[in-house]
Amino acid sequence: MKAFEVVAARDARHAVALLAEHTPTAKVKVIAGGTDLLADLKFASASHAPDVVVDISRAEDLRTIAVTGGGLSIGALVTHTEIMASPAIREMFPALVDAAHTIGAVQTRNLGTLGGNLVTAVPSVDSGPTLVALDAQVTVLGPGGERRMPLAEFFVGPRRTALKPDELLVEILIPTENLGKPACFLKFGLRKGQALALVNVAASFWVDAKTQTFRAPRVALGAVAPKVIHATSAEAYLEGRAIAPEAMAEAGRLAVGDAKPISDFRASAEYRKHLIAVLTRRALEGAYDVWQKKQSPAGRAR
């Protein structure tokens, strides 16, 4: 690893101040859990390497999980392990727990943070699809204060986000109207442990109990486009439609058209397209299962 200077931030504001101080004159990176950054820097070339690293791992104000007026707020520094252990998240969003569980292994999840995972903005980012399917917003702090945007817009392209060099991702917010919205995350990798996603999919929708139709359906796809995307034609197709296996299968077929998967040494585009169809259907089925379990007395008792 190339030599660099480390400056430690006490809290989010201090981190932003440090960014403001160093970004004009140096190449700066932020380190939280470090699981992505350090792995990247170990084999990085000189041009890629930072001069200064801002360490936010002790910014405790970024490590909270709370239901606020705006919805479920998850601090950027919350680790994947903490997500998995959070009673609020386990109750409302088991799909987020499932997604966190597929990231790396225990050691990675103990260090790796939700914010860190999202800012990598790799197309296969495992935290992405579920949060996008839940219309999550992100809060970004900069010298001029906070700004908020949908997570889907925070992702700009492969390894590119809407963050400016002097800004910090501080919070992920699932809006109040989506609290408890049934969702399901599925990931297809090349093995079970420590897998990278060939395709990952999250589906979420409300069930109109009277009509048994899809309400506010969301399908988010990862690893099959430059960034995590909404499968918009699948979503449009499902809106207001009667819940049925055929509809879910058709949504899967439509989702394929929303994606632009590439062929690489891990899988062909053709196979990825097939997986999108299958996983989208299965994710919709999974989300419906979540809803049904909540309806049954046994499910409620749990």
Add this chain to the structure above:
Amino acid sequence: MDKKSAVIEKQARLQEVEALLKAPAAAPLAPLPREVLVPEARQQTPAVRQRATRPDGRLHGLGQTKYIDDYYLPGMLYAKIKRAGIASARILRIDTSEALKMPGVMAVITGKDVPCNSFGPSLKDQPVLADERVFHAGDGVAAVAAVTEQIAAEALEKITVEYEPIRPVLDPLESLQLETPGLHAPNPNIYGHKVIRKGDVEKGFAQSYRIFEGSYRTQMVEHVPLEPHASVATWDANGRVTIYSTLGRITLGRADISRTIGVPMSRVRVIATVVGGNFGGKNEITTEPVLALLAKKTGRPVKCTFTRPEEFLASTTRHPLVMDYKTGVTKEGKILARQIRLVLDGGAYCSWSETTLGKACILSAGPYQIDNLYAEAFVVYTNKTMTGAMRGFGAPQVCFAYESQMDDMAKALGIDPLQIRLTNALREGSLSPTSQKLHSVVVRETLLQAAQRFGWNEDGGGNGAQS
């Protein structure tokens, strides 16, 4: 910068980096449990058949096993190898001058500095450091010794190599074609060939009820020992070099080191301690001669530990095979004749290809009595990571082929997969493909014992999972 101030700057930097390297003042905080019972199975007689625990296992569990990378000798330097990064090329020029100027860099060597720049267990076709020709992208072309690993790694980027690219040949079947130019001139592309002929296959095929043909391929895989290759070389004042190494074959290793660095065997000591996984991948030297030369040049101990990428790029791998099988059987599934052609992708260098070729060819018939057999195997060069010894030496590859075909034949003939194997299995006193009379043969016993675990009976009962 004039020479004097350059020296001063270098010394200042050296003092700085050496300050980082000073040995820890305190001993490690590793308690040695004072009273630990020796497990009973280790104290029993008779000793054989006991589930005796491993004395090394206890040290592993305590974190006290010293692997090569755990050796930190006083004043030790770190070496790094510059990898070609191009699969096939002529080397026109290597410029190491910028690297040598870096503070903290103590020595740089290239293939020209290696007294005898070739080695290999059967063909001596592999250079210690490539100096004229690059045969695969993982070839080393220069080596640096520096006071820290970081400086050594940065120095590699300062070494420039000019290449004249040559079109690489990557497909073994292409290499097999005679018109393909010699990859490894003057050696021919096909650098090993073997034939096993027993009985008369044509006659056997003529008598067969059905003939099955199949073609199978396997991939290149890595051993992935958890411990990367590592060695440390250190000289004494009598001109003896001691090399701590992850070698699994120290006797052969010493011979290769002695030959390549031009020092008598009596002055080369190789110590292997405990190796953190071998699987055939640590059977020959890698950086040992380079470290010996760097240590000699600098007068200090030198260590090199492969990065994980180097494990893939610069150590041996498993031979990919292309396998063609033609098998004639009776209506009852008895094999009457089998003809096999194997093409082994040898990668850039021979390494243990001859052994792999031999084993693959002899074993390719499977554990079956076959009176009429013709097996022919070739190994060819390609411009890929060299293949060599790996757990099974060709056996997993041919087993994949012969056992896949066995099931296809069973299915086509309507015979249970267990039954067709029992019908053909070698027995005590059977003649092997090389007409060796076999003893203590238990194929049948293993078949029945494994099948019993699944309630799978000799008559085909219990195998309810047929699709």
Add this chain to the structure above:
Amino acid sequence: MKRRGRGIACMWYPIGFTVAANPSAAVVKINEDGTATLLTGTVETGQGSLTILAQIVAEELGVATEDVHVVSADTDTTPMDTGAIASRTTYVTGNAARLAAEKAKEILFEVAAPVLGVKADQLEVSDHKIQVKGFPQRNIHIGDIAERARGVNGQPPIGSASFNPATVALDPETGQGKPFATYVYATQIAEVDVDDETGEVEVLRIAASHDCGTPINPMLVEGQVEGGISMGVGFALEEEMLFDGEGRLRNPNLTNYIMPTSLDMPKVEVDIVDSYDPTGPFGAKGVGEPTCVATAAAICNAIHDAVGVRITSLPATAEKVWAALQAKRAQEPRQLAAGA
């Protein structure tokens, strides 16, 4: 839908390697208290050679495994060995170690014979004692004899020996001959679930029945088999070094070179068959390499059993199985495909 299948594969494997001679040498030094030290040039690479060689020497000397210390892997102090390769350690190095122990023991017998009033060839060892064959009550502790050998007879009990398996070179024309001293045999049966939509294969269970001659240490044999199977699972389903068109490796790291984790390993049931090879040390052959030979074939046969497709090139990735399923469905008559 997940479909279950079973596949069987058996194999044979030689002990030692062909082409060249394959010797090992060993030195056994018996200490004055009857414990011993073995010097061997082989290398402990995780396979357990330090343990099984100690067991072989202990058995020959009638002492416990714990009584034998093994010094290995130093060209200055240990004798020549062809190395930790080719599943040869138990058989070849083991034979050398046993012979070296036997030679050291012969010195003890010479010393013990007059003490026990019999000829040396009437003696045997058992549980730290040298005793008269057929009259076990006439015995003396091995340490007393070892001390006497040094202090009274001036004959330190040290033995050295080498072993090279008898082979016959192959005829270059026909390949006929005796390339190896002995062979081992094994069968593995794999049970898999195949997702017939995605092609994903999950190996659930593998039963492995292996021959290693006498298992010097059954626990280490099981460990070898289990480890070999994990390597076989990787070979069957996951692992592959991938090159680009220029011959550069695309996945030289453990992120993209996929090998089995603990979550990818099936349950494994190991059986060791009854077997005895009179040419091996106490009937032992070897087990290292054979353990990973049959696994991939068994798994691919199980895939075939589950979904009816034959994978002819490894690894059988999910995508490959899916592509084969697609091809199979395209060939099947329409009504069958519709019914599936």
Add this chain to the structure above:
Amino acid sequence: MVTVTVNVNGEPRTASVPPETTLLRLLREQFNLTGAKLGCDVGDCGACTVMVDGKSVNSCLMLAGQADGRDVLTIEGLATLERLHPLQEAFEQLGSLQCGFCGPGILMSAKALLDENPDPSEQDIRDALAGNLCRCTGYIKMIEAIQGVARADGARPAPKSA
């Protein structure tokens, strides 16, 4: 250079290192604790696993400075002068380690698991070890050993003093 003080295996240790130094290098090169191994340096293999403030981490992916002031437990701190840790004992008894290179990391992952979940299912154990690659053992005897320790602990009354 940064000065780092870490409470390693119960004893405070201080070293001055370049800021880019990882916790793994700090332990191995400054504190002479070579139990944690460098197998890949990028968090794939888990051979460098140690516990920081009770959680298992890949020490190759943590800066030394990030461990400043924290409690670090390495394999060297698992046994006491009097006895092996039950996991070390069980691993030895069952022959769970072969070449042993992954062992320190595996044992730390196992310890972290049992600290948090004294009664893990087999699936829990497999999940806990998924970040530790092993090429020798197929993980089978490790899983058995961990199960054995968990069962023994479950059967035994809780120790009076921790």
